[in-house]
Amino acid sequence: MSRVLKRFLTLLSISFFIFLISSNRSVSSENYKTENKDNTKAPFLGKKYLGIDVCEICHPGKIKGWKTTAHSNAFSLLEAIGQDENDTCLRCHTTGFNESVKNGGYDEIRSKELINVQCEACHQAGASVGHGESRKSSYKSSIIAYSRACGYCHTKTVKGSRSQGEFDQWKNSKHKNVSVGCPSCHFPHSAKNTFQLKFFGDIKLANGTEVKADIAAMCMKCHSDKIKNADISAEAEKMPQKPQAEMFSGTGGVEYDGETYSSSYHTTDSFKISGKDAREKCVTCHMYDTPAKGEAGNNTVGQHSFAMRDKNDNINIKACQQSGCHSASSVPNFDRKAFVDYDGDGTKEGVQTEIEGLLEKLKGAIVVGGNIVFSDSSGEPEFEVSSSATSGEKKAVFNWLFIYNDGSRGIHNTAYAVKLLQVSYKKLTE
DSSP states (O other): OOHHHHHHHHHHHHHHHHHHHHHHOOOOTTTTOOSSOOOOEEEOOSSSOOOHHHHHHHOHHHHHHHTTSGGGGHHHHHHHTTOTTOHHHHHHHBSSEEEEEEOSOOSSSOOGGGBSSOHHHHHOOHHHHOOTTOSSSGGGOHHHHTTHHHHTTTTOOOTTOTTTTHHHHHHTSHHHHTTOOHHHHBOTTOOSSGGGBSOOEEEEOTTSOEEEEETTHHHHHHSOOOOSOHHHHHHTTOOOSOOHHHHHTTOSSOOOTTOOOOOOGGGSTTOOOTTOOSOOTHHHHHTSOOOOTTSTTTTTSSGGGOOSBOTTOOBOGGGTTSTTSOOTTTOSSSSOBOSSOTTOSSOOOBHHHHHHHHHHHHHHHHHTTSSEEEEOTTSSOEEEEOTTOOHHHHHHHHHHHHHHHHOSTTSSOHHHHHHHHHHHHHHHHO
16 A cells, blocks of 8 residues: 555545544533523533543543643642633633533533633644645744744733733743743643753753752753853853853853852852742742833743843832842842952942953953953953954953853852953963
């Protein structure tokens, strides 16, 4: 039997099976009529939505994983609190919910194929899309890639809902601008990790440093430069671009023999909020609660915006003022008072101001020899390194960009950032 004929027969069999299901499972008021409840709406099962049993024929592995997620028992959650006939809730706790279908109540005989958040809730109705053997179908359309499938429900304003505002927060994030959506971080079909995250627990950075990252493993997998050796990269002029994982772990910069490098409290295993079991690291601050509705920064800082500061300069300073952290009086903003005058200008300023001073001081030492030219005409700092640049100058550029591109101006790891800049300056000027 030819390959083409086999494919044809396979598709014919599946199509016939779908036809039988569609014709036999249509929901109507006659099918689900009850004595007392005649105004309950139900998901509509028929020619549009096929139900999970049909998907499972070809995708048993995906269904097995899906059964471990909260989506698989979304309807049970409504039953547990007596809201399984609430239209507002049913829109997101079932698949293909249709308010126009009046079936006299479906509480006694459930349309089980469409309760819970099933495949077609995200991938669209199967009977109207049909993808056969093609991988290029609307089942993998932009509604999933750009998180709109998730956003329909994960932005509802249900009081007390964990997902309240999540999609609006993400739309205000920098992640949206680079197409890093919900499926980039979360497994749709598996709950093997907390919050269905793709990465969780211990990770190893490119330079071999092992980090007990727990929930922050997902952040660190992306926000890392994958540089194995800073000295070699500096010599090859391969400079850091997104070294947040390394900075937060107190590693990854060019370090000199004979110098002692330490890290600040934020980087330690002790840095966790009271009542939390995991070392949340990045999440502790960047996903702290967004300000309440009506307050400045609502859904533009914190939680799934991941932002500490929005475009209007609203800051999520309450993340720093959590119980067990800084007091409101000691940290009114991110530029908290430094312990000493790190940049040596004679004034003890805020940590971020001190780091800015050190960056400016080191930049001057880098370009004074004429082997390296600095510019920021594009809005981003650039160092043009000539062939006559010394090893020390290249290493200084590496550390300058390491601190600059980390973006926190010392907040992630004050001690490490200060030491890298101070030693780099000393080596260039001694």
